[in-house]
Amino acid sequence: MHPTEKAAVSTRIIGLISGTSVDGIDAVLVEVSGTELDLKVELLVGKTYPYPSELREKILAVGAGVAISMAELAEIDDAIAQVFAQAAQNIQIGHQLATLIGSHGQTVYHRPPKEGAGGAGEQRSRGREMLTPLGYSLQLGRGELIAYLTGITTVSNFRVADIAIGGHGAPLVPRVDAYLLSHPEEGRCIQNIGGIGNVAYIPPRYGDWLSQIRAWDTGPGNSLLDLAVEHLSAGAKTYDENGNWAASGTPCHPLVEQWLNQDYFHLPPPKSTGRELFGVTYLHQCLKDAQEYQLNPADILATLTELTAASIVHSYRTFLPEMPQRVLLCGGGSRNLYLKRRLELLLASIPVLATDEVGLNADFKEAIAFAVLAYWRHLGIPGNLPTATGAPQEVLLGEIHQSQFLVLKQEQ
Structure with a gap:
């Protein structure tokens, strides 16, 4: 005690x-x-x-x-x-x-x-x-x-x-995640995708496991996507249900690589961020950058969704002591099926599930x-x-x- x-x-x-x-x-x-x-x-x-x-x-x-x-x-x-x-x-x-x-x-x-x-x-x-x-x-x-x-x-x-x-x-x-979602033999990333994404890496539950947990804000989650949907639909929509609109487009990978050069993605943890960085001003810069590639609205959403997925995976590969054996998603972004598919593709053989599937409601x-x-x-x-x-x-x-x-x- x-x-x-x-x-x-x-x-x-x-x-x-x-x-x-x-x-x-x-x-x-x-x-x-x-x-x-x-x-x-x-x-x-x-x-x-x-x-x-x-x-x-x-x-x-x-x-x-x-x-x-x-x-x-x-x-x-x-x-x-x-x-x-x-x-x-x-x-x-x-x-x-x-x-x-x-x-x-x-x-x-x-x-x-x-x-x-x-x-x-x-x-x-x-x-x-x-x-x-x-x-x-x-x-x-x-x-x-x-x-x-x-x-x-x-x-x-x-x-x-x-x-x-x-x-x-x-x-x-992360401390709550550690006691509710850790596993005795499996290293896990608990990835919340709200407006901002954040991850908790939880190693297998043995030895001095608690001191080995790492966590930080990975970057934009739904913040840019929701702002873009509202902008591109002239206020008719506030979010991309299931990622259907983005799924109808094609991500522009050179643009994603350009955006990943942003300083925040390369800062070592511990780190945190918010709408102060990934907000309206950032979106307007993204839209300006996209003009060079003549992207349609669906392509823009697909590219912003790819940024969320790619920034998450980039942070794992850059800052984790080792890649997880399983990724558990939660938050509103866990219901974005297109985003989930992109994460699965970028993470290759690592299973990507929702926390519902291990007994904790993802929403x-x-x-x-x-x-x-x-x-x-x-x-x-x-x-x-x-x-x-x-x-x-x-x-x-x-x-x-x-x-x-x-x-x-x-x-x-």
Whole structure:
């Protein structure tokens, strides 16, 4: 047991997250027991609740760097918390109520730490002369308001503790992946494809296996694809269902090779990224580059899909100690059949499956992970993995917001 760890009992928890694609709030109700190696999670129900269209547009604008006032930022923060709280209430209908919520919130800005930022001690020693600032990550949808509106203790703001000691605050899910998806004899890559792609390489579960896990953001996932679909369809579509549109085109491989020269793909892990890099500006540059090859819309989508697949495989071959024996996909991109086929082709003989096929729902794995991180925070168990985030040590993740609503009810 960790020094602060409480005894674990079976707990009903809600996990909430909206990813970089801003396509809705993924909500789960899960039953969690055990602690780490004996961790068990049962998914009772999972649903995605779309944002109101006006709120989604505001979130996308903020993420794209549109200037707003502090008053407007506060309004968006409150509005996100309210729809997250509504999702938490709705997911419980017909079920025994949860006693804890883990809410990731909505990322609107992410800045990785500068190279060489180091840990907290190094930062303190520089004092005012500090030249390599810590990272910064902003998730809206404040936990205290969710706790107030739902009457359920809420854990939120998971990334800041890791960032405060020099880590990237991302990716945070690999420790959960390690205990739910590791195998005693098989090395695995758990590849999430949300708006941004991220991988956790998990070696076979023996010896000092936990310290050998590696994880990082691989680059664009669905972010460029969704933006391109909206642009190319003049707003009629927001995503490429099953990758059907891209599948009707032909990828331009010289263009993919050109794009893979982007600096991010060659930075060694730990590393993290977001829409700040792979967003609207990046897409417009891609579209400009494509003009030279006279690509039609289907070809453009096929080429952007190839970039996602090729950047994932490039990162494996460049940064992994060895190639995995199996790749397990999760996130919205795992349902893009064309993208999955391209990954299978580029990975040759390595099987590519969805996490569903090993017992963990691929659509809601990230929401499940934040339910587990809230559970660990409640028990006093660290949630980060230093080999994934670059932090110098393990830390407790998340800020706990007790439900004042429940306290008031008890006092009456």
